[in-house]
Amino acid sequence: MSPRYCVVGGGISGLAAAYRLRVLAGDDADITVFDPADRLGGILRTERLGGQMMDVGAEAFVVRRPEVPALLTELGLAGRQISTTGVRPTIYSQGRSHPLPPDTVNGIPTSAASVTGLVDDATIAQMAAEPNRPLRWQAGADPAVGAVVADRFGDQVVARSVDPMLSGVYAGSAATIGIRSAAPTLAAALDAGAPSLTDAGRRALPGSAQGPVFGAIEGGYQVLLDELVARSRLRWVQNAIQHIAPDAKGWNLRDDEDGHHHADAVIVAVPAPRLAPLLADVAPNAAATAARIPVASAAVLALAVPGGTPLPQQSGVLVASGERLHTKAITLSTRKWGARGNAELLRLSFGRFGDSVARDTPDSALLNWAVADLEAVFGIAVDPLDFLVHRWLDAMPQYGPGHRELTAGLRSDVPPTLAIAGNYLDGIGVPACVAVAGRAAQAVVAATIRQ
Ligand SMILES: Cc1cc2nc3c(=O)[nH]c(=O)nc-3n(C[C@H](O)[C@H](O)[C@H](O)COP(=O)(O)OP(=O)(O)OC[C@H]3O[C@@H](n4cnc5c(N)ncnc54)[C@H](O)[C@@H]3O)c2cc1C
Structure with missing residues (x-):
């Protein structure tokens, strides 16, 4: 009997998982994706505007992470990857535009010089003196990034340099995001004993001359979505799944029209708030944890x-x-x-x-x-x-303080032939979603073979 896989959610997490299932499980596998939306892709959505294709959800990906360029290459789409023209953004603060501070770690400056003109003289003086102030840091701690930066560099640095970066990525702020998610390399430098925030930031700065930070796809993300759908040869059922329960040989999924679907293994790739009702019976602790993610x-x-x-x-x-x-x-x-x-x-x-x-x-x-x-x-x-x-x-x-422990607990409650994927686990960006989806597919294929 060929294995039956069901993927719940057809955003990039679900589609990347479906594609990876096809690669790993082979031609005979039966792969169904459930998603009630008017089209597959979730937050990846390309529209035509002014006669041109334009992404109205995610528009870019970080090219310093390998996942999306590697996936494009694997799919024969490397030639569609484009880079930014080289122009930079500005920060709008105090009613006027300022150059984006250079040499920051997600908006956390590594010198007073980089925010000159953006913050007042008192803040510059506080930053210049920061390396000489004793720093108390507990290895592994994950306070809100805003609390750390405000304490060491002052509130203006938070509002004018860190918040603008985090509001772009998470629609959140330095108050809602933990330092380990906002600036993982900086947090690691603090764990390793950096004596000040300035020093930790300098240790964490990515090396120079690494090329552009962002890439995109000529024609929009739709190009990637179409290829994933075609290569995975998935069957799309345009229904929401409402309930997942064990059955004699695996899982039973009930959709919103009371249709029932059997699967040997399931990947649930829905947003965190939608996960809770699906897992309420199967993994109640995971369901409760997912519901707590703001x-x-x-x-x-x-x-x-x-x-x-x-x-x-x-x-x-x-x-x-x-x-x-x-x-x-x-x-x-x-x-x-x-x-x-x-x-x-x-x-x-x-x-x-x-x-x-x-x-x-x-x-x-x-x-x-x-x-x-x-x-x-x-x-x-x-x-x-x-x-x-x-x-x-x-x-x-919102990757709040302690998010990593929260998701580790969430994962540990999920049975082997049911995997989770999505932007609330290891990173909100498309590269992280692709990575998590690939691991989810590997895990359920391995678990299905073991059975
Ligand atoms: C405005 C915006 C801009 C962004 N810009 C970028 C960017 O430039 N670069 C970047 O890397 N990241 C960006 N992101 C983040 C990134 O786009 C998302 O984190 C990622 O696309 C999420 O993919 P996903 O598949 O995990 O979730 P989603 O795309 O949310 O897909 C989940 C799917 O699950 C379906 N679903 C929900 N409930 C059910 C159910 N019960 N049964 C079946 N299906 C269900 C939904 O219909 C949806 O299609 C941006 C996000 C937003 C909102």
Whole structure:
């Protein structure tokens, strides 16, 4: 009998898992993906705007991690990988734009010089003196990154350098993200005995001359999704799974139309808040833990404006905490990735952890905010040709203090032929999702063979 695998959730985690299952389990394996959405891909979603393809969920991946470039190569898509044009973002703080501080570890500066002009003189003096202040650090500790940076460098560094980076990645802030997730190499340097935050940051800085940080896919993430679907030869059932229970030979999955599906092994690749009800009977501790992971929502407004609109030569703007803007980040997509047509494309992100902006603000209000914010930041009145809004609700897990222990506990409660994957486990970015999905596929294939 050929093995039957069910994958619950068809975002990048589920699709990468389905592809890896096909590679590992071979031609005969039966692979079904359940997802009720209008298309597969989850937060990877490519739309046409201003005559061009544009990603309205994730738009990039970190190329210094190997997973996505390796997957593109494996799929014969290496030629579709593109890099940024080399332009940089700025930080909008105190009502004006500042260069992005150089030599930071996810916004944590490694010298006072790198934030000169962004913070006041008292903060510069505090930072300059920081290496001489005794540091108490307990190896393995995971406080909120904001608490550590505020104590050592001052509140302005948190609001104007660290928050803008973390709000881009997690729609969170330095208050909601643990230092071990925000800056793992820096936390490791502290564990290893770095005598100050400045010193730990310097030890943690990635080496120079490593090339661009971000890559993307020509044609958008849809290109990768299509290839994963085709190569995995999955069967897509457009239903949500509501319940998973053991049956005589494996697992029984019940969908939202009361359909029942048998699987020898299951990979559950849904967002953390959706995991809890699915695992409530099978792994109640894991279910309870998943329900405790806080999540944030974001709305992305994608905008096409006429070519020739005098946008600056920069990749975008990260907004400091406490500014009088509605947007938390602006991406000048055409400037960042290069022109692919006549229109200029932009993305503006709204919503932070703890607010309901992404959920409650009508599209028309988001558009008005976007136009007003672009005028405030760049001093230009844009004339939208077209726009669309996509809302990513409860989509961004907050890697709070102690997140690693929390997910270790969660995993230990899950039986061998049922694996979990998703952006709440080992990292929120696409590369981490691909890595986790691959390991999940390996684990269930090995467990199925052992049975
Ligand atoms: C606005 C935004 C921008 C981002 N930008 C970047 C970026 O530039 N680079 C980067 O690396 N990362 C980025 N990220 C993060 C990254 O996109 C996500 O973490 C990643 O795509 C999550 O993939 P996933 O498959 O784990 O989850 P999802 O994409 O959320 O997919 C989960 C799927 O499960 C389905 N589902 C839910 N419940 C059920 C159920 N009961 N039964 C069946 N199916 C179910 C959903 O319909 C969904 O399709 C961004 C995230 C957001 C929100």
